[in-house]
Amino acid sequence: MRQDGYAQDLGRSRAGLQGQRLLHHRLRQGRQGPAEERTREVRCRQVRRRAEVRPVRQGRRLRQGRCRARAQIRIQAWQAPLREGRSRVSEALRAELARVASRFGADGLEFVLERPRDAGHGDLATNLAMVLARRERANPRKTAQRVLDELNLSPALVARTEIAGPGFINFWLAQDQLAAVHRAILEQGARYGRSTAGAGLKVNVEFVSANPTGPLHVGHGRGAALGDAIAALLEWTGHAVTREFYINDAGVQIDRLAESLWARVRELAGQPASIPEGGYHGQYLRENARELLDREGPAFANLPETEGIQRARGAALELQRQEQDRDLAEFGVRFDVMSSEQAIYDSGRVARALELLRARNLTFEAEGALWLRSTEFGDDKDRVLRKSDGSFTYLVPDIAYHIDKHDRGFDRVIDVWGADHHGYIPRMRAVLAALGYPPEFFDVALVQLVKVVRGGEEVKMSKRSGEFVTLRDLYEEVGVDAARYFFLMRKGATPLDFDVDLAKRQTDENPVFYVQMAHARLSGIFRTAERVPQDVAGPLDLADLPAPEDVELLKKLATFPEIVDKAARDREPHRITVFLHELATVVHGWYHHTRAVGAPEGAATEHARLLLARAARIVLANALTLLGLSAPDRM
RNA sequence: GCGCCCGUAGCUCAGCUGGAUAGAGCAACAGCCUUCUAAGCUGUGGGUCGGUGGUUCGAAUCCACCCGGGCGCACCA
Secondary structure (H helix, E strand, C coil): CCCHHHHHCCCCCCCCCCCCHHHHHHHHHHCHHHHHHHHHHHHHCCCCCCCCCHHHCCCCCCCCHHHHHHHHHHHHHHHHHHHHHCCHHHHHHHHHHHHHHHHCCCCCCCCCEECCCCHHHCCEEECHHHHHHHHHCCCHHHHHHHHHHHCCCCCCCEEEEEEECCCEEEEEECHHHHHHHHHHHHHHHHHCCCCCCCCCCEEEEECCCCCCCCCCEHHHHHHHHHHHHHHHHHHHCCCEEEEEEEECCCCHHHHHHHHHHHHHHHHHCCCCCCCCCCCCCCHHHHHHHHHHHHHHCHHHHHCCHHHHHHHHHHHHHHHHHHHHHHHHHHCCCCCCEEEEHHHHHHCCHHHHHHHHHHHCCCEEEECCEEEECHHHHCCCCCEEEECCCCCECCHHHHHHHHHHHHHCCCCEEEEEEEHHHHHHHHHHHHHHHHCCCCHHHEEEEEECCEEEEECCEECCCCCCCCCCCEHHHHHHHHCHHHHHHHHHHCCCCCCEEEEHHHHHCCCCCCHHHHHHHHHHHHHHHHHHHCCCHHHCCCCCCHHHCCCHHHHHHHHHHHCHHHHHHHHHHHCCCHHHHHHHHHHHHHHHHHHHHCCCCCCCCCHHHHHHHHHHHHHHHHHHHHHHHHCCCCCCCCC
């Protein structure tokens, strides 16, 4: 039930949602009837969140000193394999700068070598001289000159250098480097942007994990798009990824589901029935009831209650699972493994997990309950495992599940959870630490709420579920590509406004359209030229690309692998959508200002621009494909 | 009370391990179609980066405190 907070919990748990009051108000008003019965469920979906959430967000700055040490260790653990993935040019330059630093008696000095925001500051820039000057209390610009004098760079690598501003050293790369990038793009094709940085690390990405108690809603959709994209990013960076869905098919919510379906069956058969307290009121259960009666015959409604509910349970689970699977498949998300909570109980893993904790002396009995000593491992209070009524808290099967993932040989486990579950993280982390798993084993990516906006108005009711906008409603209306793109446009941890009108618009105001259009236009060039992109081959001579837009485009293409690495490291797919939009802007500008087919500069330029268009088309397609989006040839 | 999240242009948001005049889209305004999709391009206006201190050669970014908004402090999943 990783995500259910989204739907049921709107009125309470959302952190950091400005301007949400209206939404809460509407939702409450809108489902006044059902909401009454749902009160209990709402209450029981609340999550505690006292504890630290920081360490989850590795890629972000850490404001609290106390979390810092721990988080940084983890950042390093994650980044380490990625270092090799950086471009050869910047690595060579970095190495040379490090050599100079050590000649100046500053071995291992930390400095920055990065791509400056402003193209006027070169292709790469370093603050090395400024850092050195600080140690020596020297003038940074003079130090920069000394660094330059000492620097031994091949002209094949760097064409020009300058000292700028307070002491930056800027580098312009040799054109050979750009030609090499172009060659790499054509050679690697659909693989351009991939790296082996992950070194085959086995990663399990668990996402969506919705309760099988109703249709997937937009919040699940965002989780699906995000989890799938994170998984793809990890694949692109050389990790062995498993996409997994955890079915919460045990527990009281399934009992309520079964009772609710049974009530609908009786109702359809004209018998007295009512949805139990905490039950499910959605229209979909009426449809399920109809299906069940059609399948089993009218006598089904006359079964004794116990048996009826028992059989309704199986049917409800099956039908809800089918519907969720269908929606996910249509949304373009596939899972390698479906795990069932019930199966974890049935296989004895829950009992074994409990034994394991007990054997390690991590539990104690008090007040008729069994407790976990989670405070000894960073949680802020001890947690109940077995309630005094003898039943288990949710923590227990979840612990068993994570042990299971560990036992299946995963090096890393990433759970994509609704942000309302963030209070649960320290608990799980504490348990896994207690079991001796390395801290980097477990991580969580949080997904914030989605607010659907139409005509400037908030969310509306779904006609079919009687609840929220379902994922299906959404992608049927705006299309899968637009839905996925919009879900991925923002950082997962940021609340998202989904503007349905904008997503449907077939103009450049719509970012999905704008990006896909860039790809279609590039394809159009080849149609006009009556050439197949794959047949436009040969080395690229930079001298045949006279326009500044040509070079700008090529440089943009060159940044893609680095963007992928960073997006994977920080698990932030939105960086790919940001990149896509930037690249599309450059492509459109290039398309408008230069001419490929029948280039006025001559045949050599036409050929060079076709080569460039082919490369740009590859990169656009790769970035789109990575996010699960199509790259249309015409629109 | 304790804790967590958030506060960047009118709106929605980027801003990567602190860097060189703070960016994009939308909205507003002004232009550009005998030429590969005008489903596009170009330009203009618009910001005390919530506030105050601190660290630093340098802070939207790190630290402290404060203000404002949201949320949580269960034997519920």
